[in-house]
Amino acid sequence: MNEQHFRLAKTLVNDSYMKQAEESRKRREKLIRKLFANRKLPKDGWDEVTIRLFLQEIASMDSNNFIGNVGAGEREARVFSNIVRERNYSLGHGIGRSGDISAIQPKAAGSSLLAKLTECLVLDAIKIAGLESMKAALVVPVATGMAMTLIFLSLRTLKPHATKIILSRIDQKSCIKSIQAAGYESIIVDNHVIQDEARTDIKSISNWLELEADKILCVVSTMSCFAPRAPDDIVTIATLCQTMGKRFLFKLLSNLYIYIYIYIWLNIVWTDVFHIVNNAYGVQSRQSNVWIESASSKGRVDIVVQSTDKNFMVPVGGAVLVAKRVDYLMKVAQIYPGRASAQIHIDLLITLLQMGQSTWRELLRQREELFPVLKNEFSKIAYKYGERLLDTHHNPISMAMTLDQLEAKGFPVEFFGSMLFTRFVSGTRVVARKNNKTKVCGIDFPDGFGAHCTNYPHSYLTAACALGMTRQDIVAFCDRLDQCFQEAYKKLELPKDDTRTFMD
Numbered sequence: 155m156n157e158q159h160f161r162l163a164k165t166l167v168n169d170s171y172m173k174q175a176e177e178s179r180k181r182r183e184k185l186i187r188k189l190f191a192n193r194k195l196p197k198d199g200w201d202e203v204t205i206r207l208f209l210q211e212i213a214s215m216d217s218n219n220f221i222g223n224v225g226a227g228e229r230e231a232r233v234f235s236n237i238v239r240e241r242n243y244s245l246g247h248g249i250g251r252s253g254d255i256s257a258i259q260p261k262a263a264g265s266s267l268l269a270k271l272t273e274c275l276v277l278d279a280i281k282i283a284g285l286e287s288m289k290a291a292l293v294v295p296v297a298t299g300m301a302m303t304l305i306f307l308s309l310r311t312l313k314p315h316a317t318k319i320i321l322s323r324i325d326q327k328s329c330i331k332s333i334q335a336a337g338y339e340s341i342i343v344d345n346h347v348i349q350d351e352a353r354t355d356i357k358s359i360s361n362w363l364e365l366e367a368d369k370i371l372c373v374v375s376t377m378s379c380f381a382p383r384a385p386d387d388i389v390t391i392a393t394l395c396q397t398m399g400k401r402f403l404f405k406l407l408s409n410l411y412i413y414i415y416i417y418i419w420l421n422i423v424w425t426d427v428f429h430i431v432n433n434a435y436g437v438q439s440r441q442s443n444v445w446i447e448s449a450s451s452k453g454r455v456d457i458v459v460q461s462t463d464k465n466f467m468v469p470v471g472g473a474v475l476v477a478k479r480v481d482y483l484m485k486v487a488q489i490y491p492g493r494a495s496a497q498i499h500i501d502l503l504i505t506l507l508q509m510g511q512s513t514w515r516e517l518l519r520q521r522e523e524l525f526p527v528l529k530n531e532f533s534k535i536a537y538k539y540g541e542r543l544l545d546t547h548h549n550p551i552s553m554a555m556t557l558d559q560l561e562a563k564g565f566p567v568e569f570f571g572s573m574l575f576t577r578f579v580s581g582t583r584v585v586a587r588k589n590n591k592t593k594v595c596g597i598d599f600p601d602g603f604g605a606h607c608t609n610y611p612h613s614y615l616t617a618a619c620a621l622g623m624t625r626q627d628i629v630a631f632c633d634r635l636d637q638c639f640q641e642a643y644k645k646l647e648l649p650k651d652d653t654r655t656f657m658d
Contacts, residue, residue, distance in 0.1 A: 290483050293502065298461050345607040391449070440518070455478075521619060532632065563646055587613040
């Protein structure tokens with residue numbers, strides 16, 4: 155509806171009624187105009203009607219939705235099911251082109267606009283959360299592990315002779331698989347335990363860089379992780395990555411015999427060591443973002459990767475890459491083969507528009523406020539049963555309690571997580587102290603896989619205060635945790651000849 159249409163409509167419907175309808179329409183148009191002008195999250199979230207109208211307008215810009223359009227190609231966004239069409243708001247062309255996931259599609263001006271706008275809004279949301287120095291964002295329709303693989307492949311052109319990647323040990327299979335999928339050898343640097351925390355072994359990372367800086371593509375650090383692992387010492391890693399290439403080059407120059415080869419060397423070997431940060435669910439933590447900002451200002455942080463579902467409450471399947479240098483993100487966009495589904499962008503755009511700045515800020519604030527509440531209630535349950543909360547004060551999202559007393563009394567603690575799950579508690583992890591030898595992607599972990607370090611001295615249960623958790627969730631979780639402890643101790647009191655098992 156435009157002004158001319160409203161004038162004609164007034165000849166059919168009472169003038170005052172149409173004026174009111176026209177004013178409502180203008181208010182919605184003003185929201186859209188402001189969105190395009192500012193390219194930032196709206197101050198207050200939009201209502202669903204406005205979002206649906208906006209998406210319909212965007213969809214009408216794609217060729218498959220043109221009136222009278224005749225498709226004569228092999229890919230014309232034909233959708234058989236009306237359910238599928240409605241779920242995707244008739245946006246069927248996806249995003250990008252065969253050689254660049256960020257490229258504009260001639261057939262799909264609306265889908266291309268949607269992709270660019272989503273990246274503007276998610277960058278603004280990440281800046282509000284604390285990563286203020288980031289200059290650009292790229293949304294990719296793959297989860298964090300595959301996003302890391304794309305990054306490694308894109309960096310290969312900048313350091314083609316590199317064969318290895320240093321990973322500060324994080325016991326999640328996708329982190330190791332992402333390196334192997336890109337064709338690199340993993341140098342997994344074990345963490346060391348200080349008090350209860352598994353912390354970064356900076357000395358070992360430094361030694362590897364001293365020895366093989368020319369062969370190492372990058373160091374992968376982790377900022378969001380399950381307790382008892384602490385976020386990596388990202389500031390020191392960033393400083394090492396920034397200085398290592400120069401130090402390696404100076405060593406070469408100190409050798410007189412190498413001078414005649416220096417020109418060739420500089421053209422075939424580049425000694426930069428990139429620094430990639432796995433910040434999978436760290437956007438929601440103010441402290442994690444403070445550390446990344448500090449590392450970025452004092453050293454080298456090339457690309458930071460975060461999950462869309464863990465940070466922005468959308469379905470699984472996407473990642474947001476942010477960086478200070480736009481060209482690094484463009485290399486990732488150009489390495490992606492073919493077009494991509496727009497579903498992640500649609501979900502993310504709708505969510506961010508509906509949240510607006512006010513709700514996004516409130517969600518971040520609530521999470522920070524509830525973290526000590528969960529910690530306190532979790533600690534009470536631990537104390538009640540002779541356990542204790544592990545001292546992992548550097549981890550701002552996850553926490554853990556020992557299961558040592560339960561284990562000492564003969565209870566198989568591996569089943570404890572299953573007991574919680576059967577009571578509809580999801581997301582907790584139980585790690586037993588004495589795991590069997592584990593092999594992941596061909597790499598041996600002699601003391602098992604899960605505790606992020608060798609010979610961790612406790613069996614434990616983790617819990618996390620993540621975005622969207624409520625006080626009611628905390629109360630229900632702790633009540634059910636208490637029930638599980640009671641049930642476990644009842645099972646320990648069964649007569650030895652009782653045929654029932656721990657899982658009965």
